[in-house]
Amino acid sequence: MTYIAKPKIAHPSLPKNELGLTTRDYEGAVSTLCAGCGHDSVTAALIQAVFDLDIEPHMLAKISGIGCSSKTPTYFVSQAHGFNSVHGRMPSVTTGANAANREMTYIGVSGDGDSLSIGVGQFVHAIRRNLNMCYMIENNGVYGLTKGQFSASADIGSKPKKGMPNQQEPIDPASSALALGATYIARSFSGDKEQLVPLIKGAIMHSGFSLVDIISPCVTFNDHEGSTKSYAHTREFYHHVSNIDYIHPSKEIKASYDEGEAMPIHLHGGDTIVLRKLNRDYDPTSRADAFKFLRDRFNAGEVITGLLYVNEDRAEMHELMGNTDTPLSQLPYEGLQPGNDELKKLQNRYR
Amino acid sequence: MATINDVVIKIATVNGTGSASANGLMRKAIFRMGIPVVGKNYFPSNIQGLPTWYEIRVTGDGYHARADRVDVMVAMNAQTYAKDMEEVAPGGWLIYDSTWPRSKLLDREDIVVIGVPLSRMCNETFEGARARILMKNIAYVGVLAALLDVDLDIIKELLEETFASKPHLIESNMQAIGLGYDYAREHFPCPLEKRVEKMDETKGHIVIDGNTAAGLGAMYAGATVGAWYPITPSTSLMDAFRTFCARYRVEPETGKRTYAIIQAEDELAAIGMVLGASWNGARSFTSTSGPGISLMSEFIGLAYYAEIPAVIYNVQRTGPSTGMPTRTQQCDLISCAYASHGDTKHVLLFPGDPEECFYMSPMAFDFAERLQTPVMVLTDLDIGMNDWMIPELEWDESYVPDRGKIYDADDLEKIEKFCRYLDVDGDGIPYRTLPGVHPKGAYFTRGSGHNKYGGYTEDSDEYQEVIDRLLVKWETARAMVPEAEIRYSKFNKAAILTLGSTDGACKEALDLLAEQNIGLNYCRVKAFPFTDAVREFIEQHDVVYVVEQNRDAQLRTLLISDLDADQTKLVSVLHYNGMPVHAAFVVDRVRSEIAKGRAA
Numbered sequence: 026m027t028y029i030a031k032p033k034i035a036h037p038s039l040p041k042n043e044l045g046l047t048t049r050d051y052e053g054a055v056s057t058l059c060a061g062c063g064h065d066s067v068t069a070a071l072i073q074a075v076f077d078l079d080i081e082p083h084m085l086a087k088i089s090g091i092g093c094s095s096k097t098p099t100y101f102v103s104q105a106h107g108f109n110s111v112h113g114r115m116p117s118v119t120t121g122a123n124a125a126n127r128e129m130t131y132i133g134v135s136g137d138g139d140s141l142s143i144g145v146g147q148f149v150h151a152i153r154r155n156l157n158m159c160y161m162i163e164n165n166g167v168y169g170l171t172k173g174q175f176s177a178s179a180d181i182g183s184k185p186k187k188g189m190p191n192q193q194e195p196i197d198p199a200s201s202a203l204a205l206g207a208t209y210i211a212r213s214f215s216g217d218k219e220q221l222v223p224l225i226k227g228a229i230m231h232s233g234f235s236l237v238d239i240i241s242p243c244v245t246f247n248d249h250e251g252s253t254k255s256y257a258h259t260r261e262f263y264h265h266v267s268n269i270d271y272i273h274p275s276k277e278i279k280a281s282y283d284e285g286e287a288m289p290i291h292l293h294g295g296d297t298i299v300l301r302k303l304n305r306d307y308d309p310t311s312r313a314d315a316f317k318f319l320r321d322r323f324n325a326g327e328v329i330t331g332l333l334y335v336n337e338d339r340a341e342m343h344e345l346m347g348n349t350d351t352p353l354s355q356l357p358y359e360g361l362q363p364g365n366d367e368l369k370k371l372q373n374r375y376r
Numbered sequence: 377m378a379t380i381n382d383v384v385i386k387i388a389t390v391n392g393t394g395s396a397s398a399n400g401l402m403r404k405a406i407f408r409m410g411i412p413v414v415g416k417n418y419f420p421s422n423i424q425g426l427p428t429w430y431e432i433r434v435t436g437d438g439y440h441a442r443a444d445r446v447d448v449m450v451a452m453n454a455q456t457y458a459k460d461m462e463e464v465a466p467g468g469w470l471i472y473d474s475t476w477p478r479s480k481l482l483d484r485e486d487i488v489v490i491g492v493p494l495s496r497m498c499n500e501t502f503e504g505a506r507a508r509i510l511m512k513n514i515a516y517v518g519v520l521a522a523l524l525d526v527d528l529d530i531i532k533e534l535l536e537e538t539f540a541s542k543p544h545l546i547e548s549n550m551q552a553i554g555l556g557y558d559y560a561r562e563h564f565p566c567p568l569e570k571r572v573e574k575m576d577e578t579k580g581h582i583v584i585d586g587n588t589a590a591g592l593g594a595m596y597a598g599a600t601v602g603a604w605y606p607i608t609p610s611t612s613l614m615d616a617f618r619t620f621c622a623r624y625r626v627e628p629e630t631g632k633r634t635y636a637i638i639q640a641e642d643e644l645a646a647i648g649m650v651l652g653a654s655w656n657g658a659r660s661f662t663s664t665s666g667p668g669i670s671l672m673s674e675f676i677g678l679a680y681y682a683e684i685p686a687v688i689y690n691v692q693r694t695g696p697s698t699g700m701p702t703r704t705q706q707c708d709l710i711s712c713a714y715a716s717h718g719d720t721k722h723v724l725l726f727p728g729d730p731e732e733c734f735y736m737s738p739m740a741f742d743f744a745e746r747l748q749t750p751v752m753v754l755t756d757l758d759i760g761m762n763d764w765m766i767p768e769l770e771w772d773e774s775y776v777p778d779r780g781k782i783y784d785a786d787d788l789e790k791i792e793k794f795c796r797y798l799d800v801d802g803d804g805i806p807y808r809t810l811p812g813v814h815p816k817g818a819y820f821t822r823g824s825g826h827n828k829y830g831g832y833t834e835d836s837d838e839y840q841e842v843i844d845r846l847l848v849k850w851e852t853a854r855a856m857v858p859e860a861e862i863r864y865s866k867f868n869k870a871a872i873l874t875l876g877s878t879d880g881a882c883k884e885a886l887d888l889l890a891e892q893n894i895g896l897n898y899c900r901v902k903a904f905p906f907t908d909a910v911r912e913f914i915e916q917h918d919v920v921y922v923v924e925q926n927r928d929a930q931l932r933t934l935l936i937s938d939l940d941a942d943q944t945k946l947v948s949v950l951h952y953n954g955m956p957v958h959a960a961f962v963v964d965r966v967r968s969e970i971a972k973g974r975a976a
Contacts, residue, residue, distance in 0.1 A: 108652070111648075111823060118649070121660065124603075124652070125601055125653040126657065146642065146645070348633050349627055354657030360634065361625070361634060368596070368771045375584045
């Protein structure tokens with residue numbers, strides 16, 4: 026990976042968001058991933074999402090671990106603060122960062138190796154805390170940087186370029202997250218920007234832990250015939266179970282939807298997402314039903330996409346801890362210690 | 377002739393029976409008589425049912441270490457009775473519960489055995505199994521009070537303070553004290569030849585453990601994020617921080633907290649959280665012990681290379697591996713000094729007692745932020761969990777946290793371009809920015825190769841420039857860390873050099889050796905890297921006894937690696953059985969080295 030700055034020449038007719046910024050202002054360095062890598066499409070969707078949400082670039086923290094996916098924070102919003110940490114440990118760094126400053130937006134970008142093998146413990150516990158973050162898994166079923174070993178999300182029977190097909194049970198991040206109590210779970214496909222952008226926006230605006238699991242094919246090591254994470258396979262087997270429209274609080278709800286099949290969901294920050302169910306059997310507000318549906322379809326080899334589960338009622342980490350609204354990093358020191366007289370007083374118990 | 381205020385009392389009980397408060401009562405009563413005390417816990421890695429001991433050294437001379445003997449043993453645990461009896465010094469006393477007969481085989485001619493029917497008396501006086509067990513402990517305090525001549529009024533005063541909200545307990549506890557006290561006075565000549573007598577040596581002092589003092593120090597230092605994973609013997613440090621925060625860190629208007637304590641899923645996550653929080657501008661810390669350091673090492677290397685502040689308390693315990701979790705050692709010096717793969721080295725602070733645990737806490741946060749690097753405070757179980765008499769803590773109200781070199785929004789407005797790792801001032805410390813402050817402050821934090829501008833690099837020269845600059849920072853740290861405690865006389869050609877909790881035993885050993893006309897100089901290092909004064913101190917002597925509590929002479933190794941010290945001068949005195957070292961051990965070893973032909 027080399028660091029290539031992207032020339033900043035914006036076309037005058039590019040649309041501007043409420044901050045007066047164009048999508049160019051949300052770009053990062055030139056990607057050094059393989060041509061056609063699904064991750065670059067995810068980056069493009071991310072840029073669109075944060076542009077649409079009018080997020081001030083410096084109020085965004087983009088945090089990652091190690092791997093191809095974890096390189097991507099370099100490729101978006103160069104004026105946001107990036108932290109490329111150690112393998113599998115993005116969630117803990119994000120937890121600490123968020124603990125220090127609850128006002129910023131946290132996007133963690135991870136991969137299936139980073140999150141489901143070396144980092145599975147931290148993935149699990151970030152969910153348990155209902156950490157307020159957007160957790161993206163760019164899921165391609167393989168380790169790219171070390172040249173094509175299977176990851177824990179590889180499906181049974183999926184064929185590698187060389188060697189035997191995978192026989193181990195895959196870990197599905199979405200149904201795992203559901204079992205663990207995540208409060209916003211979406212899945213999409215890097216090749217479906219139209220669906221992905223609103224899902225990311227909803228994930229960012231959701232108060233609590235949001236998972237966006239994105240099938241993002243590896244063109245170099247896992248895009249061949251027989252792979253279940255290839256572009257061709259994903260296109261054939263993926264089904265939208267729901268679509269969402271993200272609605273900015275300042276905008277009138279205009280999205281048209283059929284009464285019986287659409288559901289407005291009001292997010293904590295005042296935003297609304299309108300969920301359009303495309304499958305009558307599916308209820309994304311019921312954990313038990315969603316789990317059964319997901320597992321059944323997963324076992325049938327289908328890739329179910331859309332907003333799979335949402336729960337706006339659970340408190341996020343700071344609320345659970347009863348923390349002050351002011352970011353802890355901005356509290357003036359004077360209020361953080363009770364002074365010498367109190368120190369004298371409290372020592373009476375040690376006599 | 378009576379020995380006044382120089383007696384060691386050891387109380388053997390079963391853990392989980394509530395003896396800790398009785399033992400604390402005894403220790404406090406003696407302290408309030410104005411007599412310096414040392415309190416040591418020797419406890420199992422267990423919750424209930426295994427042997428545990430509490431040792432009170434009454435030391436009118438004000439020594440800090442444990443003694444090498446037991447004068448009065450309170451043998452309340454049948455399981456360890458034989459061993460406990462064996463431990464009593466000739467001429468000493470053993471108190472046991474005579475409710476049940478004692479094996480005739482277990483006897484010693486050279487000690488006085490005092491039987492008190494504690495269980496019987498308590499069973500006759502108190503109702504309920506739990507109360508009887510608890511009161512039995514209080515009753516032996518009564519026995520000790522009679523035998524040692526401890527002031528009953530002071531015991532009463534302490535009980536009144538403890539049970540201010542439950543007055544009926546004051547009465548029942550005093551009743552239990554009376555049972556033991558009266559029985560002892562009736563049946564045995566009281567007081568013993570070794571006893572206590574009021575003096576005036578504890579005014580302005582407190583008795584506290586190091587973990588409590590460190591937790592208090594972290595709160596006063598302005599720490600707002602604590603992330604940790606429970607591990608003996610460091611747990612009570614974060615517990616103390618939590619207790620003090622619950623009292624002083626809740627906004628009165630809203631009831632909301634101005635701190636976050638996160639119990640992590642493991643130590644890897646704990647240090648990751650600390651780095652995330654520090655990176656984002658909070659004063660953040662973790663507390664752990666040796667196994668936790670092993671798990672944190674990868675992240676510690678990231679913090680070193682990406683230059684992220686972090687404060688890590690390591691309350692050392694006996695290793696290797698799980699080792700003996702409830703025993704003490706100074707065995708993580710090397711693993712902390714060089715934690716993580718690659719070329720890394722870390723600033724370490726070595727408090728010698730709870731007082732320094734408190735004062736070194738704000739210092740650790742200041743250094744971590746000033747130097748933008750992890751700072752580890754290395755205490756041990758002996759400091760962390762035992763009771764030390766120290767001068768009352770004072771807080772300097774003029775203290776302002778040193779947040780180090782940070783460009784704020786105004787600074788960023790003025791500069792053309794911010795580059796994260798430029799050595800602007802020539803001290804090896806670059807300027808950093810905090811996220812969420814200004815768009816011009818954005819940079820990419822990474823553990824991968826980077827150049828001085830903060831960009832990713834695989835260029836040899838660019839890479840090397842940065843890691844060479846970190847060495848400049850290392851020398852800045854050397855000039856910044858606290859100076860060693862040095863006692864120097866030009867007449868002495870030999871010296872003792874030590875660190876941390878070994879201080880007490882060494883200073884007492886210096887006194888004992890002086891009585892034998894062996895004069896030694898003294899140096900207690902307080903930090904790594906070692907200061908120039910430590911280098912000079914070693915150069916000034918022919919022989920330096922390096923006293924430390926580990927098997928592999930880790931302090932000596934660090935002296936050689938960091939100062940290039942002449943290793944032929946450095947003679948190791950090593951104590952590593954898990955018990956805190958005492959002066960007699962140091963004296964013996966130094967004397968035997970002298971006998972081997974090394975000039976003193």
